[in-house]
Amino acid sequence: MDSVGQSVSGKRKITIRDVAKHAGISYQTVSRVINDSESVAPETRDRILKAIDELNYRPSVAARALNSNRTNVIAVATPFDSDNLFEDLNLLQIIHGIDREAARHDYSLLLSTQRSVEEPFSPYQRLLNRQLADGMIVSGETVAEEGIHRVIERGYPVVIIGYNQLGVPCVHSDDETGAFKAGGHLLNLGHRKIAVITGPRLLLAVQARERGFARAFNEHGLDGTPSLVAEGDFTIRSGYAAMARLGVHFGEYSALFVHNDRMAIGAMHWLTEHGYTVPHDVSIVGFDDITTAELQSPALTTVRSPSMMLGQKAAEILFAILDGQALNTSTVTLDTELILRDSTAPVQA
């Protein structure tokens, strides 16, 4: 085809002027067609579209960004601990949801990870200071509020997937009600002594789950304080470790509520390893409903969090803000659902 003038490294560029010449019109009008802006004579428009097609013209993102201050890219900041990232199926789902919505708006996704524990702000710094993206979605409640603040100060919209007290718009699942359902389920099965493996207790999501769980007890006229509590960090490993700590007191409780599925999997692993049987020796309820929850032996009863929808909603809000159509302070709470499987059973007599 057009092999002439196309060196190996040369990304030969067809510009707006080429299209204009081909269509016999000024390049400004071509720009109008590209941007669907103002009025262009239908006949002219067709001629230009035909030229664009024939020349296989694509506008330069860089040039457009330079003029319009829009990059057509949104950034996704991922959680701090990259070890955590490795096993996080939830995150994949969230990203998928974001990507879906981004596609609808013809946007692309820039992945922004933390470079090291030493520079917690790097995802924010790198992306937005360099104006790589039009806005940012922060996946997960975070401690680096200062970093988020800087981004907002620069005028970039930010949406958080999780809770925050900054007044930043956010999307999260209804953790309190979810935990309430988990507690109610165990209570209905006759369990009264229930241990809990929580996520990091400084997180608002974790506090919400603790509240909801206690409320289930209260509504049964019971004290909402769990028999035993161990804290984890949402990783499989930490669930295993938390279970090891609880295990010493085995027998003091007949059921276990774990704040996410990964830790529940870790806990079940410890139990199996030590000769205990789920749900015979202890009933377990998780949280999230990741793909592998169903595949545990026994299949894990859990509270389903709508991860993909969380991502999609967050992106929707971000785009609404970018279009000037949304308040800067919306909070969306998505419903959870109790998924009954085989890891819970009536309390043993």
Add this chain to the structure above:
Amino acid sequence: MDSVGQSVSGKRKITIRDVAKHAGISYQTVSRVINDSESVAPETRDRILKAIDELNYRPSVAARALNSNRTNVIAVATPFDSDNLFEDLNLLQIIHGIDREAARHDYSLLLSTQRSVEEPFSPYQRLLNRQLADGMIVSGETVAEEGIHRVIERGYPVVIIGYNQLGVPCVHSDDETGAFKAGGHLLNLGHRKIAVITGPRLLLAVQARERGFARAFNEHGLDGTPSLVAEGDFTIRSGYAAMARLGVHFGEYSALFVHNDRMAIGAMHWLTEHGYTVPHDVSIVGFDDITTAELQSPALTTVRSPSMMLGQKAAEILFAILDGQALNTSTVTLDTELILRDSTAPVQA
């Protein structure tokens, strides 16, 4: 601070000219300092760096991209089937490896997913036609070779994580030797009748694993044809389904080699569900060593694929090409390692 003139939506821009004025020098010299190019008097450089720091200046990526034809972004194209993407821990590790290397070069990662089954080329089209990235890493051997071709024709470097016959540089694990090790292990345990659950057999990676497995038999003076074969698509679900198909003939084999861990997990799930015990009834070896392999009951014996390193190597090659330092046709093969756990045992008498 500089609150004046900074509206809510206004991303106030500090330009190279501001820095120049602040430092009392021409803006061209500022550009030189930013780019570490040519010679600048040390004293001048210091003055400029100080000004950059004081004004908190960040160069505009768009403007730089427009001039230099470099975006400082590389794209990662993810696999076709997005259901597949959901559960793919391997992919997360690969992406992490790429991101790591990108960070070293001060590059960012653009995630490019398929929009729908109908437009398999979309990841290629969208990103590169619009010149959003300097190059592309394709994660996984793919059928959309046409899409890759178009990208290459445009002059963009591409690195594939997986095999290809296009002459495109690629990185993959030593699948043949890995499968050879898996086969040897089972043979050493006394197994002679071994079933296999393969990945899609049109993939070169799958063919390499089949070859390596057969070679293990041959070196033992045995016929390399597996007792029974079922094909899956690497998903947990397909492993479950493949096992269901094999299960009818249960007893005709004492061991199972599964082409990836996710399918192995699916297969184990089927076995447990139907009352069989691993490794008592059947020994199982997987492939990949994803995080959760260790957490199965029993813990899965598997061939470890260096996923993160795969991503990192691919990025290294891409950057080498971008810097004009690499042939356009390198292939890197990374070693695998047999990880012995509890899902394999000597054949029953």
Add this chain to the structure above:
DNA sequence: CTGAAAGCGCTTACAG
């Protein structure tokens, strides 16, 4: 070692 000029590919008012 540093400055002045031209231009990257587009968009945005501004005229007509």
Add this chain to the structure above:
DNA sequence: CTGAAAGCGCTTACAG
């Protein structure tokens, strides 16, 4: 409805 001008924020030769 369409064209000419100016400019987005930089980089790249080209002079000095």
